[in-house]
Amino acid sequence: xxxxxxxxxxxxxxxxxxxxxxxxxxxxxxxxxxxxxxxxxxxxxxxxxxxxxxxxxxxxxxxxxxxxxxxxxxxxxxxxxxxxxxxxxxxxxxxxxxxxxxxxxxxxxxxxxxxxxxxxxxxxxxxxxxxxxxxxxxxxxxxxxxxxxxxxxxxxxxxxxxxxxxxxxxxxxxxxxxxxxxxxxxxxxxxxxxxxxxxxxxxxxxxxxxxxxxxxxxxxxxxxxxxxxxxxxxxxxxxxxxxxxxxxxxxxxxxxxxxxxxxxxxxxxxxxxxxxxxxxxxxxxxxxxxxxxxxxxxxxxxxxxxxxxxxxxxxxxxxxxxxxxxxxxxxxxxxxxxxxxxxxxxxxxxxxxxxxxxxxxxxxxxxxxxxxxxxxxxxxxxxxxxxxxxxxxxxxxxxxxxxxxxxxxxxxxxxxxxxxxxxxxxxxxxxxxxxxxxxxxxxxxxxxxxxxxxxxxxxxxxxxxxxxxxxxxxxxxxxxxxxx
Numbered sequence: 266x267x268x269x270x271x272x273x274x275x276x277x278x279x280x281x282x283x284x285x286x287x288x289x290x291x292x293x294x295x296x297x298x299x300x301x302x303x304x305x306x307x308x309x310x311x312x313x314x315x316x317x318x319x320x321x322x323x324x325x326x327x328x329x330x331x332x333x334x335x336x337x338x339x340x341x342x343x344x345x346x347x348x349x350x351x352x353x354x355x356x357x358x359x360x361x362x363x364x365x366x367x368x369x370x371x372x373x374x375x376x377x378x379x380x381x382x383x384x385x386x387x388x389x390x391x392x393x394x395x396x397x398x399x400x401x402x403x404x405x406x407x408x409x410x411x412x413x414x415x416x417x418x419x420x421x422x423x424x425x426x427x428x429x430x431x432x433x434x435x436x437x438x439x440x441x442x443x444x445x446x447x448x449x450x451x452x453x454x455x456x457x458x459x460x461x462x463x464x465x466x467x468x469x470x471x472x473x474x475x476x477x478x479x480x481x482x483x484x485x486x487x488x489x490x491x492x493x494x495x496x497x498x499x500x501x502x503x504x505x506x507x508x509x510x511x512x513x514x515x516x517x518x519x520x521x522x523x524x525x526x527x528x529x530x531x532x533x534x535x536x537x538x539x540x541x542x543x544x545x546x547x548x549x550x551x552x553x554x555x556x557x558x559x560x561x562x563x564x565x566x567x568x569x570x571x572x573x574x575x576x577x578x579x580x581x582x583x584x585x586x587x588x589x590x591x592x593x594x595x596x597x598x599x600x601x602x603x604x605x606x607x608x609x610x611x612x613x614x615x616x617x618x619x620x621x622x623x624x625x626x627x628x629x630x631x632x633x634x635x636x637x638x639x640x641x642x643x644x645x646x647x648x649x650x651x652x653x654x655x656x657x658x659x660x661x662x663x664x665x666x667x668x669x670x671x672x673x674x675x676x677x678x679x680x681x682x683x684x685x686x687x688x689x690x691x692x693x694x695x696x697x698x699x700x701x702x703x704x705x706x707x708x709x710x711x712x713x714x715x716x717x718x719x720x721x722x723x724x725x726x727x728x729x730x731x732x733x734x735x736x737x738x739x740x741x742x743x744x745x746x747x748x749x
Contacts, residue, residue, distance in 0.1 A: 278530040280417075281412075281413035285423075285526070289519070291427050294584055296440055297585045297586075299431070299435035302509035302589070303509060306510075306512035309511060309512070310376055310511065311437065317490065321486045322359040323352075323397060323485065324479070326474070326481075327400070331401045331533050331537055333405070333477065334401075335407065335544075345405070345462050347471035355394075356394040357391055359394070364387045367381075368380040373501065375501075382441065386444070396415070396451045396452040399459045400416065403415070403458065404537055415451060422451065426443035477623075480627065483630075488633075491637055491663075492607065494656065495652030495656045496518070499645075499649060499652055510648050514592070514649040517577075517595035517596040517599050517653070520584070520599075523604060525608050525611065533615075535554060537619070548675060551675060555616050560728075562612065564728055570600050571691045571698065572695070580596060583709075598657055602654075606663070610630070610633065610660055617667060622670060622674060632662055632666055633659040635659075637659030640654070640655035640658055694719055
C-alpha cells in the first residue's frame with residue numbers, strides 16, 4: 266500500500282514540476298526567438314545567476330524542514346514555525362545582498378545594462394525562496410498533493426505572464442518581472458494551504474534544523490554551481506569563445522536538463538519516505554522507494570537520451586530556429602551529463618538526506634564540482650562543447666560516489682537483467698530514430714511514434730507490467746496528515 270502511495274505522490278509532484286518546466290520552455294522559446302542568440306545569452310546569464318543564488322541562498326532550509334518534520338510527529342508544527350521564521354529573515358537579507366551586488370555581477374559577467382537587470386531579477390528572491398519553505402512544510406507532513414497543487418499554480422501563473430509579455434512586447438526586463446510576479450502568486454497559495462501546519466517556533470527544534478540545513482546548504486552550493494558553471498565560464502571567457510556560444514549552450518541546456526523535473530518531483534517524496542520508513546524501523550521499505558524511483562527514471566531517460574543523440578540538431582532547430590542548429594551536438598552531451606547525470610545525483614542525494622548521511626552527501630557533490638572546475642580551464646577552448654563535457658564529467662562522478670554510498674547504506678539497486686533490457690531497448694530506439702529522420706513539424710510525429718514504440722518495447726521485455734499499472738490506478742492516496 267505504501268509503495269503505491271509513494272508512486273502516486275511522485276507522479277503528482279512530477280506532473281506539477283513538468284508544468285513548471287513547460288512554463289520555463291515557453292519562456293525560453295519566446296525569448297530565444299524574440300531576442301536572438303546574443304541577447305538571449307545575456308538573459309540566460311542574469312536568470313541563471315539569479316536561480317543559482319536562490320538555490321544556494323535557501324541554505325538547505327526547505328530540505329531540512331521536510332526531513333525534520335517527516336520524522337518529528339506531533340512536534341512538526343513547531344519545526345515548521347521555526348523554519349518559517351528563519352527563512353523570512355534569511356531571504357530578505359539575501360535579497361538586499363543581491364541588490365547591492367548587482368553592479369559587480371554585471372561587470373564580472375559582461376552583461377550590458379546588467380546592474381538594472383540584476384536588480385529587477387532580485388525582486389524574485391524572497392517570494393521564490395519562501396514558496397519553497399511553504400512546500401517543504403507540506404511535504405514534511407506528507408501532503409504531497411497539496412504541494413503539487415501549489416507548484417502547478419505557480420507554473421500556470423508564469424505561463425500566463427510570459428504569454429502576456431509576448432503580446433505586449435518581449436524584453437529581458439519584462440521576463441524578469443513576470444518571474445517575480447509568478448513567485449509571489451505561488452507564495453500566496455502556499456501560505457494559505459500550509460497555514461494549519463505551522464505552530465509557534467521552538468528553540469531546540471530550530472537549532473536542530475539549522476544544523477541539518479547548513480550541511481544541506483553546502484550540497485546546494487555544489488549542485489547549483491555545477492548546473493550553472495558552464496554558462497558562467499562562457500560569460501567570463503567571452504573573449505575566447507564565439508559571441509553566440511552562451512546562447513547556444515543555454516538553448517541546449519534548457520532541453521538537456523529537462524530530466525531534472527523527475528528529480529524535483531521525486532526528491533521530497535524520497536527524503537520524507539526514507540526518513541519516515543527508518544523512523545518506523547523499516548529499512549526494506551526505504552530501499553524499495555529508491556529502487557522503484559531509479560527504475561522508473563531510467564525507463565524514461567535512457568530511451569530519451571538515445572533520441573537526443575540521434576536527433577539533437579533537428580530538435581534544437583525546431584524549437585529555437587535555424588540559428589540554433591549548432592546546439593544539437595551540445596544537446597546530446599548535456600542530456601546525458603546534466604540531464605541523466607544530475608537527475609540521478611539529486612535522487613541519490615535525497616536518499617542520503619533521508620538517511621542522515623551528511624558526510625557522504627557532501628563528498629559526492631563536492632567531488633562532482635571539483636572535477637568540473639578542474640576540467641573547465643583545460644577544455645574551455647572548445648567553446649560551448651568544452652563547457653558541456655566538463656559539467657557532464659562532474660555530474661557522472663557525483664552519481665558514482667552518491668550511488669555507492671546509498672548502496673552501502675541500504676543495499677540493492679536495479680537488477681542486472683532489468684538494466685540490460687533497458688540498455689537494449691534504448692539501442693533499439695536509437696536505431697528507430699535514425700531510420701525515421703523527421704524534419705520541421707514532422708519531427709513531432711516522429712517523436713510521438715518513438716514514444717509509443719518505446720512503451721510497447723518496454724511492455725514486451727517485461728519492464729512495464731500492465732497488471733501493476735491497473736492495480737496502482739485503483740489505489741487511493743492515504744488521507745493527508747492533520748495537526749488539528
